[in-house]
Amino acid sequence: MPTGFTHTTAIPLFYRVDGHGDPLLLLHGGPGAHHDYLYPQMLALADRHRVVTYDQRGGGRSKTDDPAPITWQTQVADLAQVLAELGVAPPGAGGATVVGYSWGALLAMLYALQATMDATLPPVARLVLISPAPISRAWRDEFETTLAVRGRSDAIRAMRDTLTASGLRDSDPAAFRQRSFELSVAGYFADPARATALTPFRVTGKVQQSVWQSLGDFDLRQSLRAVRVPTLVIHGRQDPIPLASATAAAEALGGECVVLEACGHVPYVERPDELFRTIERFLTATA
Structure with missing residues (x-):
């Protein structure tokens, strides 16, 4: 399991690489958390793919003493550097396969949106969005309640x-x-x-607050229509994040939405077989 720290990002970000095969980037939730809590369950992806993941700025082993607020734009800029430095979007491959969970899924959407407007950014070829965080402030408020x-x-x-x-x-x-x-x-x-046998994690509250504040009164339903890459959205029927948000994201992106029954926000624990079978079906079909 190769690990290390990036050297092209504004601050060093801890990363790890597992498995072999076509590369994909796995984005953890939060914001302000770290990658560890997705494992060992999400390592199932490494059976067929080279899975690259990293601790996003401000969390885990990517903490920083920089007093500047960490925003969604900060995270998008970091993501662009990670894709380029770690070879997740190799030249000629058509772009990166990005798998995002929770906040990581929203970060993936924000990055894909920026990449459609800035040709200097590494492109995205496919999106897999697992239990995506709400795509509007109203749905986020509903989730918190x-x-x-x-x-x-x-x-x-x-x-x-x-x-x-x-x-x-x-x-x-x-x-x-x-x-x-x-x-x-x-x-x-x-x-x-x-909720058993989980890998504990901590969220850096200051980072979480600053990222959500930077989004303001956001609503991505219209802007996401500019992104046109194969997209799979997977959402649990009983996820506290409104299903309407996930279906709206899939509709805006022109993608597929798969709803897992008897499943909340953590399908890699609650419905792992169905989750990974669905992901592999999508990746095979869009290879």
């Missing part, structure tokens, strides 16, 4: 009570921290009981 309500559900409250009564805090602090993390994200799942 839904997630907050789910976090107060009877099922999650009961699991928290069970953890408190378990004695793990004293007997096994590491196990207690692990379970506490899982319960903190259980509202993202169609069945909160499925």
